[in-house]
């Protein structure tokens with residue numbers, strides 16, 4: 001059997017492909033390369049031989065996805081493919097509903113059709129959702145549990161929440177029909193860090209995530225690092241977020257994939273359970289790199305909640321998973337290794 005990884009040429013997906021190959025799985029990676037990197041696939045295919053198949057394609061292409069599921073004997077899908085910039089989603093909402101919701105619909109239609117195949121087709125589906133689906137939780141709901149009401153405040157969050165809803169309704173139908181289908185919706189907080197061996201890493205264009213942006217400033221690729229808002233009701237006035245290492249995040253996917261049983265629909269928050277402020281991130285970046293950042297203080301960005309971090313108890317209690325990288329410096333160190341050795345990302 002094989003695992004289909006959508007968005008596998010992107011940041012998180014490529015780390016998932018790396019881990020699944022290391023575990024001995026066969027992987028069919030689908031990515032339209034809109035924001036992904038063929039180079040990541042080339043790096044990962046070395047040593048994997050025929051166990052990694054890369055297909056440059058749109059995941060919403062139902063017929064193609066069905067053919068891939070059938071011809072490679074795919075029984076599990078990890079669905080990472082998406083567009084994931086909040087600001088862009090506000091300016092181009094329909095692009096987000098197309099890429100995240102409509103494409104997922106096509107993929108789910110392929111999964112549905114695969115249930116008629118002789119081997120039964122796809123029986124496990126793991127979906128990358130996001131803490132953006134919670135919107136701006138009220139203070140009492142922080143740290144955020146999975147039961148926190150989901151009320152996104154931008155099209156990105158809504159497009160992912162639509163994905164969750166489609167998956168739930170489809171899984172309900174499968175359960176009623178007695179089809180062996182298991183799902184998990186994993187709501188990530190801020191994913192950071194890179195493969196500790198430095199083979200693959202984070203390369204978003206444009207880059208908006210705070211740790212890579214700070215590292216680009218260290219490398220002189222940005223004139224300064226701007227803090228958006230220094231008057232939040234937090235100890236140092238800057239926003240607090242939960243940073244989970246990409247390798248830990250992928251580890252959680254593997255634990256979830258192995259645990260889910262037919263008929264189950266699980267949902268977990270993936271974070272470390274505590275937050276770091278933007279100033280703490282800057283301090284860590286300066287400590288790890290030895291550089292002094294040129295820091296500018298700008299106004300708040302609309303829709304940036306002051307504090308967001310997970311309550312990761314559920315996955316710890318049910319699956320004994322917890323993040324191993326819980327100190328910021330160890331997360332920043334792996335990111336720094338990648339940026340230092342690949343200052344232009346995969347373009348190097």
Ligand SMILES: NC(=O)c1ccc[n+]([C@@H]2O[C@H](COP(=O)([O-])OP(=O)(O)OC[C@H]3O[C@@H](n4cnc5c(N)ncnc54)[C@H](O)[C@@H]3O)[C@@H](O)[C@H]2O)c1
Nearest residue numbers: 007010011012031032034035036058059080081082188191
């Ligand atoms: N990076 C984070 O901190 C974070 C936080 C929460 C959730 N997520 C979710 O994790 C997933 C991966 O995020 P990432 O940071 O690796 O992003 P990324 O942009 O690096 O990777 C996404 C990949 O999906 C591909 N893709 C997008 N739409 C596609 C489509 N319709 N068909 C085929 N390929 C398509 C892109 O080319 C890209 O390679 C996304 O679903 C995102 O919503 C990320």
